[in-house]
Amino acid sequence: DTEVTQTPKHLVMGMTNKKSLKCEQHMGHRAMYWYKQKAKKPPELMFVYSYEKLSINESVPSRFSPECPNSSLLNLHLHALQPEDSALYLCASSQEGQLIFGSGTRLTVV
């Protein structure tokens, strides 16, 4: 299995909802990432997990809460989001410097 799988592909949520984005890889990669991409902008790093520990948090608001339950799974818990948080959320994993991306979750906050 050489893929990073993200679910759901699309998500619409209200500003008072709590939801989670999921990411899974079975390549044995020890680093996993969350990126956020808004229209016509480059992807921006949010979080990096290395060996299941959070190693980089790019000053992301606490309404985004990452979790790495095991070496294959990465979650992003969402609570009290704002409409400006609507974006494509990309997960990636890496080994030896090359990132493999999932196809993303398109999130709309209403």
Place this chain on the structure above:
Amino acid sequence: ILNVEQSPQSLHVQEGDSTNFTCSFPSSNFYALHWYRWETAKSPEALFVMTLNGDEKKKGRISATLNTKEGYSYLYIKGSQPEDSATYLCALGADKLIFGTGTRLQVFP
């Protein structure tokens, strides 16, 4: 703030044409340069990771060169095909990738 720039922003070419585009970056503190190909509704696909000045990499009709001293990388596509239509992103770094805004390529039959 690290700035990675790509040009042109978009490019329209005829099938069979060869094309190239540029990624520019600060030459200080260079670690690695990545190229990705991103088709709509799909995952960004890793094309190349380049680390050494003068590196040249090739994958089929696509090749890339790297000049870390002057801070640029070129991506070349020989004999473009409609299936090459995608956004081509470069990114600088290792764990923390800084992406350029991409070059959107459209190849017309």
